[in-house]
Amino acid sequence: MKTIVAYVENKPGVLNRVASLVRRLAINIDSLTVGPTENEEIARMTIVVHTDEQGARRVTACLEKLVDVLLAENISGRPTVVRDLALIKVSANQESRPHLMDLVKVFRARVVDVSPESLILEISGTVGKIDSLLEVLRPFGVLEMARTGSVAMTRGADQLRPPATGAETHVIEMPSQAHPPAGRNTDAPLALPKV
């Protein structure tokens, strides 16, 4: 499992492009989360994919070829904080409720809804922590669950920032040339139109 962080343009269709590309590479997406960043024009994705180191390299390299992807990086193996959030509706009665409250304390979860027959627990943490809570809740009867998928951030000074507007872009660093070239110059680089 590899965790990839990507900065993308915050506009329609980008999620589709990213998901479609990973599908085309025949790589399974375990989770994909997307949300706005402090800059409203840029969104941040955390993509967890079933692949190896080489597959992750290919995913990030291919993602960065998409015009709307500003940066994509595999952060697996780097010191990171990875968090998942889950809402779990578990069946609860007079008798089981105190036991559930004990578990909530142990797992540092929160009770966000109480009804005569059930509780909704909110828990955030690593995938492993949520999975463990889920395991111990099963005997009580898990009625429903919603999970967000992972969001991830590298720790400390290891900062992942989107490239600034006006940054060098390899998309437009081409020699400017008239289009089309006069006659056939057999060794002219690809003519870039004066745009």
Add this chain to the structure above:
Amino acid sequence: MKLTGAQIICETLHRLGVRHLFGYPGGAILPTYDAIGQSPLHHVLVRHEQGATHMADGYARASGGVGVAIATSGPGATNMVTGIATAMMDSSPVVCVTGQVGSKLLGSDAFQEIDITGITMPITKHNHIVTRTEDIARSLREAFVIAASGRPGPVLVDITKDAQQGSTTLNWDATAPQLPPKRPRVAHDQDAFERAVEMINSAKRPVLLAGHGVQIAGAVNALDRFVRRGNIPVAMTLLGIGTFPATDPLNLGMMGMHGEAWVNRAVQESDLLIAVGMRFDDRVTGDLRNYAAKAKKIHIEIDRSEINKNVRVDAALVGDAREMLEHLIPCVEQTDHSEWLAYIRELKGDSAVRDIQSLPDTGHLYAAHVISDLWKETKGQSLVVSDVGQHQMWEAQYYHHNRPRSLITSGGLGTMGFALPAAIGAKFACPSDEVWVVVGDGGFQMTMCEMATIVQEKINLKIAIVNNGFLGMVRQWQEFFYDKRYVATPMIAPDFTALAGAFGIRSERVSTREGVLPAIRRARESSETVLLDFRVEQEDSVYPMVPAGASLHEMIRRPSPLVETSTEP
């Protein structure tokens, strides 16, 4: 002054240097067609939108500029899909403009509405839909930048009918491309560079593998100086043909599945491969486990995602091929590699005796003879556009190209039907060039409607149909791998000469070896398009052949003596 969106499309394309548009009108693009009529743009009416994209592709490949295709919404747009995918696989800069139903109708399954940006997402470098007149100019300008820069590719701009009909002022400065910022290209990797230099200078049996990227990057001259300094033999991919002169002693020729035996042997026995602007396609490498096992590998490539994709390399130089070669040239020690070159000459001698050109004339007409005579008669100076199949491989083996952009063919996607329309586009790009279409009887029937385009545009092409009455390459696979069970490969073709006549194109049929040269001469003398129907040996195969999945040195060689079949399909 206010312009309509349609007028802005024409004005923007004109300012971008576009002269020719290849397209087909329809409801959702009608406003733009009305504006084309008032503009200096020359519109070429195709007979099928697939042809329009192939023409734009052929135009782009021949000129080195961007080719433009235009079509209406719905079926017009979906017909473009094959041509777009062809351009994508071969890194060809094509901009497709499609009409779309009005923005208020989007998503309503309106007449001729189709989600063409969704359909073409995986086969374009980029695409987008434009719903506002104000966004048209910038979108088209961005499309041109994206199509032509870095590793080129097709871009599709889908413009709604109301955006074409609306009006606004065109402010050129205010509509400059604003592409999302990217991080700076990975800084020059000095470590990889030094390792590469060390490998080059210590190699005893180096081979340079030249791909399509060499001519896209304009690195033909740099490559020439690089290999002459180190006396490094050059093998080429199918699309790399022309990047190094075929008649040069350092040239090995095409490598891979139908590469000559000496080329693949040289690759397999090399101790260093220097791959430039190529992507180690499976048709080039054969079985990856045994591919050039003794060789270290250097990969010079602009697309980072190609590095270590198929073949693990020892040094990757990510960047422009021309820049990288220019950096390397002064670091390469002058070497003669005389032992290695002598060994390769020996391998060549072994193959020559099996060459069909060296066998006695039995009166049978082989495709190889046709191509070889065409090469001799045109002195290798023609621009050849080949289709896909056996004739494509024979063309690559027997027409010796000495200059870049003189062979245009569909490599990556292997699109049958590509040649005729692509040649029309190429002729518009290079009107003074003699353009030959080399095409099989199968592929020709896929897009032969474009003969009408030739006649309407009064252009001068020479069409050589290599007609063996079979889908030859598939038949060859059936012969080798399916016990000669020829399922769905024998093919009845129309009388191509009569058909050409119906279109108003002069034609000749040639069934004998003596007839080839005079027919080619007569065709060349004509100032109009001429179609030559060469009736060749029916069950000839392309040799050598590395079966799919086999190692590069496990070739099927031409059997001797020849087994001959009828020449009359």
